[in-house]
Amino acid sequence: MQINPTDFVLADRPQGLDVNGIGVREVVWGGDAEADFQSLVDDIKRDREVMIDATGVAHFLDDCGIPYGLAVFHRRPITTAPDPTNSPGRISRLIQTRKWRVRALPKNIQHVVFGINNHEEAFRFLRDRLRFRLSDVMRGSGIFARCDGNNDHHQIFFVEAKTCIEGLDGKNRFHHANFGVEDIYELMIGVNRMKRRGWPKSTTGLGRHRLSSGLFCYMPCPAGGQAEYGTDFDALDDNWVPRVYELKFSIPRG
Ligand SMILES: [Fe+2]
Incomplete structure (x- = not known):
């Protein structure tokens, strides 16, 4: 899902924010099943305001005032390949050097x-x-x-x-x-x-x-x-x- 940052403005969200200081202002949970998304949103709507923005993300507050979003989201598969590790008395990587890194790229x-x-x-x-x-x-x-x-x-x-x-x-x-x-x-x-x-x-x-x-x-x-x-x-x-x-x-x- 392509998220357009301009759609994410606090004015479009439910009021009642109860998280102090700077930091993450909303956690958006992504699920890959449209039917699940709809049934969860229908349930949440029973007892609180839910705002759906232009990208289809549902915004609401939990019972403690934590701002959440819910979205249909298809995460790209994550692939990692850590090198085998040698240790005293155990060889897992013979005649094979490790990959060389210059920076971290979080997945x-x-x-x-x-x-x-x-x-x-x-x-x-x-x-x-x-x-x-x-x-x-x-x-x-x-x-x-x-x-x-x-x-x-x-x-x-x-x-x-x-x-x-x-x-x-x-x-x-x-x-x-x-x-x-x-x-x-x-x-x-x-x-x-x-x-x-x-x-x-x-x-x-x-x-x-x-x-x-x-x-x-x-x-x-x-x-x-x-x-x-x-x-x-x-x-x-x-x-x-x-x-x-x-x-x-x-x-x-x-
Ligand atoms: Fe942690």
């Missing part, structure tokens, strides 16, 4: 994160109205959720706004967006290039998330919140049994 937006008061209510809306799945829970502090039909560990993470995590201050806020790269090599090259070009450094450095297993590096984003390079997340389907962990267990370690 997709893997997830977005909001600090939200009443994060459970924010999750319930996605589960009950947009068919999201529960992936994992940080007890009392956060919920990871994924879209119907998407195998990545999460496409959204709601963290309770008062949680003691950098970038949260008790208000509803955008926290970060994750940009997917092929492997740790591409992630490293991306971070190094950003540093060389003078962008503010990451305060947490490179690390791996305990929940989702994803490798990460966050950097402050001038458009608000943080931009995260990410790779090697767990892949789930409906056989997955969601887990519940304490916050102390799940906070990222660099």
Whole structure:
């Protein structure tokens, strides 16, 4: 779907925006089935205003005031080919050099994160109205959720706004967006290039998330919140049994 940015003006959207500070102003969810799109929109219309713009994107607010859009969207297939990795005592790449990279080229937006008061209510809306799945829970502090039909560990993470995590201050806020790269090599090259070009450094450095297993590096984003390079997340389907962990267990370690 070709999106025309001129169609995206706040005046055309439902009023009631309740996300503070700069950052992502709306998350548009894309689905490839026209019939599903219509049935979801019909359901959402039952109890809230839905604005359909000139490109066919439906705009609405969830029960916490988070602005969402819903669109029919056919994503171009993503192809990656990470090089096999050698390790002490194990050869996976014999007489074969690795590809050489000079910069990172993110393949997709893997997830977005909001600090939200009443994060459970924010999750319930996605589960009950947009068919999201529960992936994992940080007890009392956060919920990871994924879209119907998407195998990545999460496409959204709601963290309770008062949680003691950098970038949260008790208000509803955008926290970060994750940009997917092929492997740790591409992630490293991306971070190094950003540093060389003078962008503010990451305060947490490179690390791996305990929940989702994803490798990460966050950097402050001038458009608000943080931009995260990410790779090697767990892949789930409906056989997955969601887990519940304490916050102390799940906070990222660099
Ligand atoms: Fe993330």
